[in-house]
Amino acid sequence: MSKEQEPSIYETHKCRLLRKYQLTDLESLFLFRFEDPGVAQDWRFMPGQFVEVSLLGLGEVPISICSSARRVGFFELCIRNAGRVTSAIHQLQPGSLVGIRGPYGNGFPMEQFHGRDLLCVAAGLGMAPLRSVFLYALDNRWLFGNITIINSAKFGNELLFQKELEAMKDIATAENISIVQTATRDPDFEGLHGRATVHMDKANVDPKNCAVAMCGPPAMYRGMFDYLVEKGYDPRYIFVTLERRMKCGVGKCGHCNIGTATSWKYACKDGPVFDYYAITSIPGLI
Numbered sequence: 001m002s003k004e005q006e007p008s009i010y011e012t013h014k015c016r017l018l019r020k021y022q023l024t025d026l027e028s029l030f031l032f033r034f035e036d037p038g039v040a041q042d043w044r045f046m047p048g049q050f051v052e053v054s055l056l057g058l059g060e061v062p063i064s065i066c067s068s069a070r071r072v073g074f075f076e077l078c079i080r081n082a083g084r085v086t087s088a089i090h091q092l093q094p095g096s097l098v099g100i101r102g103p104y105g106n107g108f109p110m111e112q113f114h115g116r117d118l119l120c121v122a123a124g125l126g127m128a129p130l131r132s133v134f135l136y137a138l139d140n141r142w143l144f145g146n147i148t149i150i151n152s153a154k155f156g157n158e159l160l161f162q163k164e165l166e167a168m169k170d171i172a173t174a175e176n177i178s179i180v181q182t183a184t185r186d187p188d189f190e191g192l193h194g195r196a197t198v199h200m201d202k203a204n205v206d207p208k209n210c211a212v213a214m215c216g217p218p219a220m221y222r223g224m225f226d227y228l229v230e231k232g233y234d235p236r237y238i239f240v241t242l243e244r245r246m247k248c249g250v251g252k253c254g255h256c257n258i259g260t261a262t263s264w265k266y267a268c269k270d271g272p273v274f275d276y277y278a279i280t281s282i283p284g285l286i
């Protein structure tokens, strides 16, 4: 392929919104389909990667892909109504078109996880990328040992994908999959209470042979790192996703630069997934 024919890293694809499903007061799930059949056939992503969603005349926002990487031609985004662009996305009706660039970022190294138990720990919106990790493990069940997912939110009605996970529970138990959902600040919630660390005893995994994928606020990472290392989890297999303000999404603008002058990374290109050693050795990562 000549240089002129190489696709630009900024190439934007038209995608049609097929379905919109309200998950919580603030978040909805959006199902998109690529308009171009060629793109629909070839487009692939890894769990933990994100896309830039653009609305003409309004701007772009980075959003994690939350669906199964197995689905061809379709993908889902769980989007919080947070501001200018995301509120406009929430107003879209099925049939509307958006622009999609990506997938960008490194994603979770799923192949390194093969053969190990898997522990996913999500807080709040962190459940969006981790849903994709979890679905990957379900789609490739034979490649993993025992699986635990801990989904947490401040309030019970803020738990993302709560009904979906609840509905999987019976079959999950038979498949050595443990699903834990907990509200951290909701005395009225009828399910479990407390942070993820409080429920780690429900994780049916072997710390020495377990890969850990986490997504949530930095405060959660600090607490979880201490807990996991103390319990004997292998730091080489502990991964988290980091969120930073982004513009280009491809390592060109410097907007998402983190670290110091001698040791730095671009969250969009080197991340958003980082391992335990990167997180603990680069100042400012969390």
Ligand SMILES: Cc1cc2nc3c(=O)[nH]c(=O)nc-3n(C[C@H](O)[C@H](O)[C@H](O)COP(=O)(O)OP(=O)(O)OC[C@H]3O[C@@H](n4cnc5c(N)ncnc54)[C@H](O)[C@@H]3O)c2cc1C
Pocket (backbone or CB within 6 Å): 050, 060, 061, 062, 063, 064, 065, 078, 079, 080, 081, 082, 083, 084, 085, 086, 087, 125, 128, 129, 242, 243, 244, 245, 246, 272
């Ligand atoms: C790699 C990555 C993955 C993401 N995945 C998701 C996802 O799956 N679902 C989802 O709903 N959101 C996700 N976000 C956050 C999302 O990109 C922001 O909420 C969005 O850019 C806000 O744009 P806006 O124009 O709607 O809001 P604005 O009007 O620009 O801002 C509204 C409010 O949100 C704050 N804000 C803006 N951008 C960010 C940001 N990156 N982090 C934290 N606060 C921000 C602003 O300070 C302001 O308070 C992700 C961000 C990154 C970097």
Ligand code: FES
Pocket (backbone or CB within 6 Å): 245, 246, 247, 248, 249, 250, 251, 252, 253, 254, 255, 256, 257, 266, 267, 268, 269
């Ligand atoms: S967003 Fe431009 S370098 Fe990361």
